[in-house]
Amino acid sequence: MSRRNHRVAIFAAAATLLFSFITTDGSGAYAQANEPLTAQSVPAGTQASAPSAPANEPRFVAHEVVQPLTPEADDSVEDTDDSVEAASLRDLVAMMDTGAEPSGDMLCLAQAIYFEARGEPLAGQLAVGRVVVNRAESSAFPDDYCGVVKQPAQFSFVKNGWIPQAKSGSPAWHRAKAIARIAHQELWDSAAHDALFFHATRVRPSWARQKIARATIERHVFYR
Known part of the structure; x- marks a missing residue:
């Protein structure tokens, strides 16, 4: 191979390697491998498990939790005891x-x-x-x-x-x-x-x- 042809081959190989690196880094496959699953990325009919929360952070649940309150005394209720006490x-x-x-x-x-x-x-x-x-x-x-x-x-x-x-x-x-x-x-x-x-x-x-x-x-x- 002549020196001129050798240079052309080296230049072509370098261009091919650079083009391959650029196109691979921009694809969605790399992002899915390093990002959490989103609603759009979960296939239909499947359910993704939410990542566990660290032990030192509060956990959130999907359903509302209602804590019953202790009823306070109603001052508006009158005493209806009409009993009468007498000694005789x-x-x-x-x-x-x-x-x-x-x-x-x-x-x-x-x-x-x-x-x-x-x-x-x-x-x-x-x-x-x-x-x-x-x-x-x-x-x-x-x-x-x-x-x-x-x-x-x-x-x-x-x-x-x-x-x-x-x-x-x-x-x-x-x-x-x-x-x-x-x-x-x-x-x-x-x-x-x-x-x-x-x-x-x-x-x-x-x-x-x-x-x-x-x-x-x-x-x-x-x-x-």
Whole structure:
């Protein structure tokens, strides 16, 4: 080979090597080998695993994490406990507001207490009130106080469904109104708590033999 041809061969070889280096460095294959996978580089139908985070860095999850909060006290909620505390039934009667005259069922309940037991101790008056309340709650009797009191042949002071007028303003009437509220709201326990019948101790009705005596309070016997 002549010196001129030798130079041409060397020049051609050098040009070929330089061209090969330039085209290889600019291809996408090199970038994919050194760059993380992107959404565009992941084939369809496959899932790429995310690289693990270093131990000293926080990890992020794909789903939202909701931490339930402890509910704070609602200051707008009022205390609905209407219980009344008293040392004795007499004290509880004195605490009752009896200024307004009752009406409807509460009037019938107070009238039953007044006419049946106004001469009895407070425990006896409460027991009579409990009988009226218990009957209204029983399926065997009318479901309201007036219906219970006016039921035929049940209370001797009722004449043909008519209830006489109590002596308004008297201490006995104020006590009867207070006892009616106590019986209705079940503010005080009674020895005749589940009684449905009663009669005066001076009489012995035939039906009493078929009932279970619950208590004798002063001049009345109470039955279940």
